[in-house]
Amino acid sequence: MNFTRWSARLPGTQRRTAAAQAAIKARQPASEAPEPTDAGPGPHGTGTPGTSPAPDGPGATDGAADGPDGDGSPVPHARTAGAPSAPEDGPEPGGTDGDDPHGLGTLSARDLLGLLGQVPALAAVVHGPDHRIAFVNEAYESVFGPRPSGAAARDALPELVELGLLPLMDQVLRSGKPRTVKSRRVPGGHDGADARNGTTKTGTTKTGTAKNGAPRDGYYTFTCTPITAARDSGVLIFAADVTDQVEAAERLRTSERRQREAAVTLQRSLLPQELEQPDDLCVAATYQPGGTEAAVGGDWYDVITLGAGRTALVIGDVMGRGVRAAAVMGQLRTAVRAYARLDLPPHEVLQLLDGLAAEIDANQIATCVYAVHDPNEGRLSYASAGHLPVLVRDEEGVVHRATDHTGPPLGTGGWLHTTGTIALQPGSTAVLYTDGLVERRESDIEEGVAALEHAFAGATGSPEIICDRLLRALGVTAEHDDDVALLVLQHPVRTGADAELFHNAALDLLGGTEAAPRARAFASGVLASWRFPTELHDLGVLAASELVANSLQHGTPPMRLRLRRTNRRLIVEVTDGDDHLPRRRRAEPADETGRGISIVATIASAWGSRRTPGGGKAVWCEFALPKR
Numbered sequence: 345m346n347f348t349r350w351s352a353r354l355p356g357t358q359r360r361t362a363a364a365q366a367a368i369k370a371r372q373p374a375s376e377a378p379e380p381t382d383a384g385p386g387p388h389g390t391g392t393p394g395t396s397p398a399p400d401g402p403g404a405t406d407g408a409a410d411g412p413d414g415d416g417s418p419v420p421h422a423r424t425a426g427a428p429s430a431p432e433d434g435p436e437p438g439g440t441d442g443d444d445p446h447g448l449g450t451l452s453a454r455d456l457l458g459l460l461g462q463v464p465a466l467a468a469v470v471h472g473p474d475h476r477i478a479f480v481n482e483a484y485e486s487v488f489g490p491r492p493s494g495a496a497a498r499d500a501l502p503e504l505v506e507l508g509l510l511p512l513m514d515q516v517l518r519s520g521k522p523r524t525v526k527s528r529r530v531p532g533g534h535d536g537a538d539a540r541n542g543t544t545k546t547g548t549t550k551t552g553t554a555k556n557g558a559p560r561d562g563y564y565t566f567t568c569t570p571i572t573a574a575r576d577s578g579v580l581i582f583a584a585d586v587t588d589q590v591e592a593a594e595r596l597r598t599s600e601r602r603q604r605e606a607a608v609t610l611q612r613s614l615l616p617q618e619l620e621q622p623d624d625l626c627v628a629a630t631y632q633p634g635g636t637e638a639a640v641g642g643d644w645y646d647v648i649t650l651g652a653g654r655t656a657l658v659i660g661d662v663m664g665r666g667v668r669a670a671a672v673m674g675q676l677r678t679a680v681r682a683y684a685r686l687d688l689p690p691h692e693v694l695q696l697l698d699g700l701a702a703e704i705d706a707n708q709i710a711t712c713v714y715a716v717h718d719p720n721e722g723r724l725s726y727a728s729a730g731h732l733p734v735l736v737r738d739e740e741g742v743v744h745r746a747t748d749h750t751g752p753p754l755g756t757g758g759w760l761h762t763t764g765t766i767a768l769q770p771g772s773t774a775v776l777y778t779d780g781l782v783e784r785r786e787s788d789i790e791e792g793v794a795a796l797e798h799a800f801a802g803a804t805g806s807p808e809i810i811c812d813r814l815l816r817a818l819g820v821t822a823e824h825d826d827d828v829a830l831l832v833l834q835h836p837v838r839t840g841a842d843a844e845l846f847h848n849a850a851l852d853l854l855g856g857t858e859a860a861p862r863a864r865a866f867a868s869g870v871l872a873s874w875r876f877p878t879e880l881h882d883l884g885v886l887a888a889s890e891l892v893a894n895s896l897q898h899g900t901p902p903m904r905l906r907l908r909r910t911n912r913r914l915i916v917e918v919t920d921g922d923d924h925l926p927r928r929r930r931a932e933p934a935d936e937t938g939r940g941i942s943i944v945a946t947i948a949s950a951w952g953s954r955r956t957p958g959g960g961k962a963v964w965c966e967f968a969l970p971k972r
Contacts, residue, residue, distance in 0.1 A: 460481045463481065463483065464483055465585065466483045466581075467581065468481070468491070469571070469578055477497065477501070478493065478578060487562070488503050509566060509568065516579050522567060527563050527586055528564055529563055562587045615645065616629075620647045622647070622717075623653060623719075624717070624835065625834065625835055626807050627832070628832050630812075631643065631827070632780075632824060632829075641673075641827035642662025642664065642669035643828070644659070644676070645658060645659045645660075646681065648681055650716065652952070652966065653718070653719045653910065654717065655717045659712070659829060660677075660754075661710065661778040661779060662708060663710065663711075676712070680693065683697070687952060687953075691749075691760075691762050694727045694751070694754070697754050698754050698756070702757055704755075708755060710755060711729055712731055717768060720906070720908070723768060724746075727751075728751065730753030732789075733793070734776055735800055736772055737773045741801060770838070772835050774832070778828060779826070781830060795818060807834050846911070849866075850904060853892060853905060853918075859903070864889050868885050870907050880969070883948075886943070890940040891944060891965070892918055894940040894941065895920045899960075900960075902920070912969055915965075915966045916966070917964040921960040923960055926941050929941075948966060949965075950965065952965075
């Protein structure tokens with residue numbers, strides 16, 4: 345196939361026009377330089393209208409020209425498919441240099457192939473249905489090695505077969521439209537490898553070697569452009585080296601992945617590493633980071649055992665994302681654990697958190713639910729600071745919302761939160777969650793809460809299974825764009841041998857000083873019926889005696905002694921009507937009182953006191969049971 349003139353829009357053609365003209369002039373002898381032409385009525389001066397002077401150099405078209413094969417036969421004009429044909433003897437309309445008689449429209453195939461041979465990008469020309477090789481430039485040979493002219497691409501260009509370009513070239517021939525494939529990997533160590541320095545050349549650059557000494561792989565973007573001639577058609581294959589861009593993009597992706605992993609690690613480190621498991625509840629929680637960028641969120645949850653069988657459950661959400669939100673979340677979570685140790689009512693904990701949130705960052709808003717479960721009451725006490733309602737499913741499968749006693753978010757100030765209660769009997773399950781679970785851009789958040797209620801009503805099984813089912817039902821995946829924190833607690837129904845491990849016994853303390861011996865006798869009988877070891881039996885009776893004596897001396901009626909056993913501990917608790925909390929103090933040798941709490945603190949595993957909702961206080965201690 346011979347080419348005389350090109351109208352192909354080659355990649356980078358317009359940028360290289362000036363260089364092409366200079367190269368042609370440099371190869372022409374001075375005697376063969378084109379003569380200046382008089383101005384005239386033609387398109388570019390005088391002379392015959394619609395014609396242009398033909399140069400006498402190698403690009404002349406006034407006779408037989410040497411084609412790519414050097415046979416001296418006349419070569420038909422060629423152009424890129426889809427480009428308009430130029431007049432036979434006139435300048436090509438729309439050329440890159442309409443006022444220059446030496447524009448690309450007058451270049452011969454040899455000149456253009458010579459240009460392709462000098463460009464740093466890989467270039468090859470094939471023709472015919474078998475894609476036979478017409479030309480490959482030096483850059484192409486430096487990567488893939490020499491290629492024989494006239495051979496079919498399937499046999500002589502195996503790299504194109506490996507890269508899957510042959511079907512693409514067929515499409516280009518059929519459609520007459522260019523096609524491009526981006527960032528195809530070319531393994532290092534081809535025949536074009538420079539054996540002298542052990543590197544692989546990519547055009548005028550060398551890709552070098554990998555860390556293990558092997559030739560480094562390259563990446564190229566291949567563009568296949570159709571070429572048509574009078575008697576044949578072909579494809580120009582142009583490959584640009586994008587190795588540096590691909591490697592830079594991979595380094596950026598690796599850096600972003602590491603930053604995200606570090607951010608998620610930071611977020612998870614601020615959450616409980618292992619949930620506390622209360623005696624009377626089964627608890628499970630999950631945290632799902634949102635999005636793929638390296639931005640942590642402010643969602644958190646916690647489970648805190650308060651003593652005497654009571655458990656605090658917390659979930660919260662700091663508005664916004666980023667390290668600042670995570671830092672505020674970490675401070676609030678730490679503060680909640682500290683305030684919980686005071687065994688305060690839920691609304692008082694939120695009051696303290698509200699003031700702290702304003703001090704940490706007045707511009708950072710957070711929502712929170714603080715709830716306390718007391719197995720003796722069978723209810724969940726809670727207070728909410730602008731958070732979504734707690735959902736409770738009773739033993740009948742009916743879902744209830746804890747919508748009352750909700751105040752504004754933390755950090756707003758000027759609001760007195762209140763405590764509400766909702767039943768949590770054996771067989772009930774409750775779920776606490778953040779807005780990432782139910783909030784969607786395309787719908788109202790109320791619709792999300794309703795969808796959660798529907799999914800929660802049918803989600804059965806252990807708390808871990810319920811967590812997974814709720815995430816799937818609400819469509820939370822790894823690509824979810826918001827953080828999700830989910831806490832599920834279950835008050836199981838205990839039957840059979842398991843139920844024998846949980847017992848309660850209580851005695852109202854009536855009368856005066858005679859209540860103390862009755863309390864000791866009651867405690868001794870109950871602990872004996874529970875078949876405790878002798879040592880634990882005696883310690884339990886002593887603790888009950890000291891707590892009752894302390895209440896009789898410093899408290900007011902009504903008074904009550906309660907004994908409770910679980911599968912892991914014995915709890916002794918005394919309540920009275922006085923709200924003055926006792927404290928442990930060092931008794932002097934001459935003091936006749938003040939040693940009761942010290943004795944209890946010494947013999948028990950833990951002790952504490954709290955104010956009761958109806959007024960008064962409760963003082964308790966607990967003993968760890970021996971493991972079976």
